[in-house]
Amino acid sequence: MNTAWPSVSVIIAARPEQTEIRAVHAAQRLDYPRDRLEILVARGRQPSVQRNAALRVARGDLVYFLDDDSEPLPGNLQRAVTAFARDPQLQVIGGPNLCPEDAPEQEQVFAVVLSSWLAFGPSRARYAPVGPPRYTSEKTLILCNLVARRQTLLDLGGFDETLYPNEENALLDAIQRRGGRLWYDPDFLVYRRPRPDLRRFARMLLTYGRGRAEQFRRLPTAGSALNFVPPLFVLYLGVLLAGAPLGFWSAGGWGRWATGPLGLYAVLLLGHAIQLWRRHPWPRVWRAALLIVAAHCLYGAGFWRGCFTPLRPPGSKTTREVIVESVPLENAEVGA
Structure with a gap:
């Protein structure tokens, strides 16, 4: 031996x-x-x-x-x-x-999202x-x-x-x-x-967010601070949507203050899409860009869910x- x-x-x-x-x-x-x-x-x-x-x-x-x-x-x-x-x-x-x-094209798009610095840091x-x-x-x-x-x-x-x-x-x-x-x-x-279809990919993102929140509840660490960005983004979008019918964001400076982060996010997304275009065909890039937004929302929603799930074996x-x-x-x- x-x-x-x-x-x-x-x-x-x-x-x-x-x-x-x-x-x-x-x-x-x-x-x-x-x-x-x-x-x-x-x-x-x-x-x-x-x-x-x-x-x-x-x-x-x-x-x-x-x-x-x-x-x-x-x-x-x-x-x-x-x-x-x-x-x-x-x-x-x-x-x-x-x-x-x-791998099929849809899975290649998912791979671009998973390897994106804007999506997953x-x-x-x-x-x-x-x-x-x-x-x-x-x-x-x-x-x-x-x-x-x-x-x-x-x-x-x-x-x-x-x-x-x-x-x-x-x-x-x-x-x-x-x-x-x-x-x-x-x-x-x-x-x-990666996951073979959009439904399972979305469920995976929700699960990842839930798992990170449960991990943080079980073992809080400074390294998890970045994972709070997607749930805060979801909360921000929720406040914007809730305030829009009431006209909260239409008056002068309040509107610019409220929607400013969304504009910055759009600029980052566009810049990242151009960066991805250097390595991937454009049809793959624009689909990945849309999914990056979806990834932030789904991960954030899963994180909020994980804040309240029971932790038991x-x-x-x-x-x-x-x-x-x-x-x-x-x-x-x-x-x-």
Whole structure:
């Protein structure tokens, strides 16, 4: 057995009935010693619960979390192991998930929105390679492409099962509070398609906003300050709409004061669209620009909802039931 390489457990959350799991086939192609690698599929209906269940039975020194549709580059694990060996204080490494070039046009538009600085600020690094490799915060890391030291996660109790999504963000914050370091590598890539249609994309944005608000309620941090911009924007729009029928904004200076931020927002959006036009065809750009506005509104609305949702772990037997399967490394088909 080659003891020079740390052992690695790949953990993939999947639905109970799912038969085709893209991430499994991609994980079988990882360029890593076979005697130091295992692939675990955790089947269930609540990803935080599923990942915790797999984490408890995993044997690896490191765990590599993939979503069921993540397709990592074959060299990802070797790249991660090199980073961990270089810095003993490093606890987590991650990188972006990119939309495949052969994805349908609608998904390409969604990818432009997700990688937009105006739409998602520093978190756009989750969807596009941004800057050099560097120490980072939870803002740039995403759970569909994340390697961590298993013992560190166990010591912290795993993922908070009252949070979904944003369970990884809360855990990464906790790691940093203990002095652990997080690393962002723009070349540590997985390929993963965005949501396939507008309805599911909108629901995802609402869920992201709700998850961030729930995370902030559970664990307030200064790093979440930027996430208050979309809900405040939604509140601002609501006040404008409510005051318009009453004529509040039609009188002189009050009207200019009230609508000034909206004008600034329009200028920023136009400037950003022109910037995007340098890299994308115009039909894709104007659709993305409209969706950036929708993203701010949907995320903000989801955030307000998350301010009032109950924070409790999943209680139903169906939600907590998890089956963890160990998958053969070569020539394996994953069945139900």
